[in-house]
Amino acid sequence: MMISVKNLKFTYLNSKKLSLKIDSLQVAKGECLVLCGKSGSGKTTFARLLNGLVPEYYQGKLEGDIQVVGMQPGQNSVEEMSQKIASVFQNPATQFFHRKVEHELVFPCENQGIAQADIQSRLKQTTELFNLEQLLNYDLLNASGGEQQRVAIATANMQNPQLLILDEPSANLDQTSVERLKSHLKALKALGVTIVIAEHRLDFLKDLGDTYLYFENGEVTHTWSRKEWLALSEDKRHQLGLRGGKNLSFASQTLPEVPAQNGLQVYELTLTAGKKSLGAISHLAFPAGKIIAILGQNGLGKSSFAKLLSGLNKSNGIISLAGHPLSEKERLKETAYVMQEISLQLFSDSVKKELLLGNQQKKDYQKIADKLGLQDLLQRHPLSLSGGEQQRVLIGNALLSDKKIFIFDEPTSGLDYEHMLAVGKLLQELKAAGKIVLVITHDKELVTTVCDYQLDFANYISNE
Numbered sequence: 001m002m003i004s005v006k007n008l009k010f011t012y013l014n015s016k017k018l019s020l021k022i023d024s025l026q027v028a029k030g031e032c033l034v035l036c037g038k039s040g041s042g043k044t045t046f047a048r049l050l051n052g053l054v055p056e057y058y059q060g061k062l063e064g065d066i067q068v069v070g071m072q073p074g075q076n077s078v079e080e081m082s083q084k085i086a087s088v089f090q091n092p093a094t095q096f097f098h099r100k101v102e103h104e105l106v107f108p109c110e111n112q113g114i115a116q117a118d119i120q121s122r123l124k125q126t127t128e129l130f131n132l133e134q135l136l137n138y139d140l141l142n143a144s145g146g147e148q149q150r151v152a153i154a155t156a157n158m159q160n161p162q163l164l165i166l167d168e169p170s171a172n173l174d175q176t177s178v179e180r181l182k183s184h185l186k187a188l189k190a191l192g193v194t195i196v197i198a199e200h201r202l203d204f205l206k207d208l209g210d211t212y213l214y215f216e217n218g219e220v221t222h223t224w225s226r227k228e229w230l231a232l233s234e235d236k237r238h239q240l241g242l243r244g245g246k247n248l249s250f251a252s253q254t255l256p257e258v259p260a261q262n263g264l265q266v267y268e269l270t271l272t273a274g275k276k277s278l279g280a281i282s283h284l285a286f287p288a289g290k291i292i293a294i295l296g297q298n299g300l301g302k303s304s305f306a307k308l309l310s311g312l313n314k315s316n317g318i319i320s321l322a323g324h325p326l327s328e329k330e331r332l333k334e335t336a337y338v339m340q341e342i343s344l345q346l347f348s349d350s351v352k353k354e355l356l357l358g359n360q361q362k363k364d365y366q367k368i369a370d371k372l373g374l375q376d377l378l379q380r381h382p383l384s385l386s387g388g389e390q391q392r393v394l395i396g397n398a399l400l401s402d403k404k405i406f407i408f409d410e411p412t413s414g415l416d417y418e419h420m421l422a423v424g425k426l427l428q429e430l431k432a433a434g435k436i437v438l439v440i441t442h443d444k445e446l447v448t449t450v451c452d453y454q455l456d457f458a459n460y461i462s463n464e
Contacts, residue, residue, distance in 0.1 A: 001067070002163060002194040003027035003050065007117070008064035010045065010054060019060070019220040020045050027196075029162075030189055032208050034229075035198040037215035038241040038416040039373075039388030043198040044090075045218070047165050049073050050196060052081040069162050083112065086161035089416055090168040090387040093140070093341055101143075101151055102136040108159050122158050129184060130154040142274035145172035145340040145410065146298025153181065157188065164188060165196045168387060170204060171413035172340055174297045174442050178204050199441070200243050200388075202414050206230060214240065241418045243445060252456035255292070258285035261323035264405060264436045269308060269317035271301040271461070279461035280305060281317070291427050291437045293447045296457035302440045303340065306407045309438075310337035321404065321436075335405040336398035342390045343383065351385070352378040354393050356429035359400040368396045372422055388414035392423070399426055406430055409440045413448070417445075424450035 005025040012019050020042050027033050035043040048054040048377055052073045055062045062074050086108075089095050098104040109119045127133050130150055140148060154165055170178050182204050189195055189208070199205065204428060212229045214222035222240075224232070234244045258265070264286040271278035278301035286292055294302055305359045307313040311331030319326050321334060339345060348354040351374055355365045369375045372392040377385065382393055391414050398406060409425075412420045420443070427450055430437050441447060447454060 001026050002029050002031070002069055003033070003196075004065070006065045006066040008062075008066055010049065010056065010060055010062050012045075012060040013328060015060070017218075019218045020049065020062075021047070023220070024055060025213070025220075027194060027211070029194055030192045031210045032185070032189055032195045032197065034202070034205055034209035034212045035215065036200070036202060036212055036242055039200075039392075039414060039419055040386045042218035043215050044167060044386050046215070046391055047087070047167055047196065047198050050163070050165055051085050051087045052076065052078040068418035072091060082108075082159075084161060085163045085165065086159045086171060087165040088149075088152045088167065089154050090171065091343055092148045094143075094343055095152060096140055096148075098140050099141055100136075101132065101138045101140060104140060104151060105132075105136075105155050105158055108155060112159070119158075122160070126154050126158050129157070129187070131180065139274050141326045142276065144273075144299045144303055146174060146177050149173060149299075150177065150181075153184065157184075161193060163196065167198045168200065168414055170199065170201050171412050172298070172442070178394040178442075182208060202243055202413065214242075217294060222404045238417055241416045243417050243420075245461055249452055252295070252459065253454050255285065255453055255455060256287055256290075258287045263287045263322070264309070265318075265323075266309070266319045267318040267320075269305075269315060269319070271304050271308070272300075273299075273301065273304055279463045281305075281460050282462060284460055286436055286438060288436050289431055290452040291431050291435045291439060291450055293451040293454045294440045294457050295437055295442075295447070297453055300457055301461065302457050303409055306337060306339075306409055306438070306440060309405070310335040331405075332344070334403055335407060336401045336403045337407045338391075338398050338409060338411060340409045342394060342414075345394055346382040346390060349381055350378065351380050351382055351393055352463045354382050355396050355400060357397060359397065359402075363399075365396075365400060368399055368426075372396050373419060386414070388416065388419065391415060392419060395423055395426070398463065399430070403435075405436045405438075407438045407440070410442070411439060412441065412446050420446055421449070 005022050008022040010020040037043055048058055050068050055074050056078050071081055096104055097107050098375055106119050106123055132154055210226055212224040213220050237244055266281055266284040269281045296302055308315045311328045348357055354361055374392055382390055395411055427437055
């Protein structure tokens with residue numbers, strides 16, 4: 001067995017609450033194990049245990065028996081386990097060591113002392129498999145979230161792992177990239193690689209996952225085979241806090257006419273990623289009091305556009321609010337922007353302090369924390385939270401800012417069904433307050449549930 005677990009218990013250091021409890025689990029070579037459950041339910045902790053980060057880096061009390069590819073977390077070091085196990089984290093930018101894509105791809109192999117000829121052979125195979133030929137000289141700092149995700153998975157593949165662990169691999173991917181990811185994982189599975197995936201967006205795994213574990217408060221409370229999983233109704237999945245399996249689709253729509261003196265207006269804006277030109281936008285107008293979904297493939301320039309609107313990047317065009325052209329300083333003042341790179345936006349040593357950071361609406365923080373399910377986490381360090389919990393903290397901070405423009409880049413990437421709906425309700429409150437609300441997303445459930453308009457970003461970019 002590639003993974004064998006019996007009577008497993010784990011409690012984080014300085015915590016009295018049991019973080020993980022699994023009575024029995026067996027995973028054979030070439031199987032795909034899917035970890036599902038609400039945000040903060042224990043999925044990430046189990047993934048950390050499988051690659052040895054628990055208990056070596058995330059310390060605590062580990063009880064019971066666990067064997068992973070013939071090794072024991074806590075007995076074998078992370079360095080030893082990394083020879084056979086590769087991991088892709090929820091926020092791939094946090095695991096990069098190099099800026100250039102090619103250097104990042106070969107780094108793990110060089111670190112393990114693999115012969116240069118073998119490395120080059122693997123590099124050729126991997127770049128072809130993951131369609132990275134055009135990105136080899138690309139700067140990862142200028143890559144989109146989806147491109148970073150693809151590079152991280154390709155880098156893991158370079159190690160020829162026996163076990164591949166992925167945390168929310170579809171979170172920032174467009175539909176084409178999700179299908180490509182699925183194809184890659186199927187190919188790896190056919191080669192005998194065992195795959196463990198912690199995921200909220202489960203629809204793309206329907207013919208890939210063999211066993212589904214449902215986590216609740218750190219404990220595995222349900223185990224389903226693929227057949228049993230597919231037999232679950234949409235209502236049952238939603239009752240469990242899981243995303244549905246409906247075949248939803250996007251439908252591009254024309255935005256309403258916005259008078260020049262109203263809303264957010266953009267004129268003659270050039271999009272770039274580093275030194276690379278992504279095209280130009282002649283004119284775009286966003287109405288207040290509506291939720292606009294900005295859709296499009298990875299690498300199109302959606303996040304670059306958001307950084308221009310928010311004042312993080314210098315603009316060579318005109319961006320006006322209610323007829324008033326905004327300087328960079330004014331855009332920063334008027335815009336609340338939640339980026340994809342979650343952990344890079346956390347600065348405080350408690351959730352409460354993070355919610356209040358830079359905000360004037362201090363009296364409302366308890367109400368926002370309650371709506372986002374953060375009331376029991378207020379004294380926790382933000383970096384100790386799951387990706388979904390961190391996401392909700394950043395959204396809460398933005399909501400408390402009481403600004404005029406709100407931009408959310410993949411706001412539900414790590415969220416379960418329940419918290420996706422909670423975020424949706426808060427977006428609707430911003431809409432009711434007459435705010436300008438822009439949501440960059442690939443989340444079909446969010447778009448069809450709360451957004452008023454769906455904007456296909458490619459239709460507004462000129463490359464002339």
